[in-house]
Amino acid sequence: MIKTRGLSHFALAVRDAERAFRFYEAVLGAVEVYRAEGWIQAQTPGSHDALVFEEDKRRAGRQGGVIHFGFRLLDPSGIRGAASEIEKAGGTILREGEFCPGCPFVFFRDPDGYEVEIWSEQPTPFDPPDD
Numbered sequence: 001m002i003k004t005r006g007l008s009h010f011a012l013a014v015r016d017a018e019r020a021f022r023f024y025e026a027v028l029g030a031v032e033v034y035r036a037e038g039w040i041q042a043q044t045p046g047s048h049d050a051l052v053f054e055e056d057k058r059r060a061g062r063q064g065g066v067i068h069f070g071f072r073l074l075d076p077s078g079i080r081g082a083a084s085e086i087e088k089a090g091g092t093i094l095r096e097g098e099f100c101p102g103c104p105f106v107f108f109r110d111p112d113g114y115e116v117e118i119w120s121e122q123p124t125p126f127d128p129p130d131d
Helices: 017-028 082-088
Strands: 009-014 031-036 039-043 050-055 069-072 092-098 104-109 115-119
Touching: 009 017, 017 031, 017 039, 017 050, 017 082, 082 092, 082 104
Parallel strands: 009 050, 069 115
Antiparallel strands: 031 039, 039 050, 092 104, 104 115
């Protein structure tokens, strides 16, 4: 078995790297880490993730085998106002609700058409200790 720290990053084909970055900056507070011609790497606050926006108009927004990707809330109350923030940043709400009491979610499409989820869940016995 290979030990990891979990999923670390994903790279999205986008039509415009700057536009994609600005959307995730507005919705999740993403910050720019690296930038080069045609791509931007960002990170969400308080995490070790990496979001890479690579310009590729031919593949932008195509789901392929990936149905959606998600971000887990620090606190379930963080879902309040999420839909309006997403829409204000240029996203489209697909559905919102609770998986079970205390586990809210919102699914949306970003400006390139990717399906994204913001959600909260109860702690599991497999969660690592908080840093």
